[in-house]
Amino acid sequence: MANVLVNNKLAPDIYQLTVEGEYHASMGQFYMLRCWGAFPVLSRPISVHDINEGTISFLYRVSGTGTRLLSQLKPGNQLQLEGPLGRGFPEPEGRTAIIGGGMGIAPLLLAARRLPDSRVFLGFAGDPFAVSAFHAIHADVHVVSGGTIADYVEPSEYDTILACGPVPLMELLAHRTKGTGAKLFFSVEKRMACGIGACSGCTVRIDGVNRRVCVEGPVFSAGEVDFHDLLSL
């Protein structure tokens, strides 16, 4: 059990939850969160947003029963954290771009913190949220609202691109990166039951082989990801 320090509303339906404790995770890893008993049945996978001395934080959108319960947590309440889980972003080589779309910015603050020489692109369909934390720790952050953030990045200018966002954005980035020298890695979502590799519930086909998002992912090299599997969340 972990102790809630802060659970702030940053924008409509967007919350940042900060929990007390010494946590070690690599950028792109996630935890299974739970602050209820038997119902709802499953715990919720949420990416590590940031880690500081004595705290870990998560950035999430209220989109159903579980995240609504998370949003009701008050300082001093307890919750269960299981993790860190999965394989996060690799240590990038050369010139690096970090690209986030909407809620996909969640796992990228930790990446931005750990990669000060990168360029960060954050795109939003509507009003931006949670971007001040990026500006506070990184010198090269570009925020765009409306359109697609992919239009603001020239993949051939980079050796490595780390991305997270809606599936259509990932597809577009995969398409535009093809044929350039840039290596694209992105974090994907799939419904999960166990989160630890026991149930094979979260697989996505990559290069014709099933990979479990919770252990072999959530970050994958763009390669031959079967987007059909991802769309069928």
Added chain:
Amino acid sequence: MISLACELAGVQLSNPILMASGTFGFGKPYAALYPLDKLGGIVTKGLTLQARPGNTGTRVFETDSGLINSIGLENPGIPTFLEREWEEMMQYGTAIIVNLGGGSIREYAEGAMLITEASRESKKNGRRAVDMIELNISCPNVKEGGLQYGVDTDRAREVVRAVRMATDLPLLVKLSPSARDLTEMARMCEAEGADGLSLINTIQAMAIDIRKKRSVFDGLYAGLSGPAIKPIALRMVHQVSHAVDIPVIGIGGIASAEDILEFIMAGAAAVQIGTYNFMRLRAGAALEDELRELMAQEGIRSLDEIRGII
């Protein structure tokens, strides 16, 4: 201290709490969380002779108090299991039950033979044998085999007979709640020489995505598990355990020590924990002690006192 040690189909178990097929992998994901020698035993993910890729699309879907899965028996195949996983499973210090699936009677029988040979070889070398085979004729998630054998008693008989001939290991048959006549099915298994019965497998179910106007699952239907199915499972375990003399392993929505006692009172010799592992990853580390505490509170000295009293 209350002893929970028990015997099941001729195999000595440290306690009657086993981990259900498909929810525990081959043990490894949980071995990283707690020592598995606390468990009564582990049932492997369903294995077939040939490797299977499983189903496409959405595979797990949460419902109120339940979980619908459409994994589709994804597994590495029995030969690869024996090569890569078996060695490590032997080290866990708990009973190993291999869950056997198949697409044809021949695949079932050959699979059973391979497991039996490997087990014999292992034992000859002074190591652990496979403790039991759990024959799965009740998987709702594959087109061929699986459930098609679990509904009709005559079709099921052919599989049970073939596998019984193929192995001298203790044999459990895992029954489906879709069996047309559950007690007839259970009595058939007993007559064909099964050493025990496991029930229930998931209940065939469905979910619809109203925006996409299609089933959530590529395979249309899938299998419901979790607390939602417990009352149905309990009734079926009660019914079957009063119809046969071989032990019955109760499965379905068990999520507490109280639930375990209910199944034992209904007549179960042992239980399996499935979906609860996802709700509480360390369930297996705690349930044995929680059961003991509950028994002490209730003044129950041994599970034999209450087994089948209802």
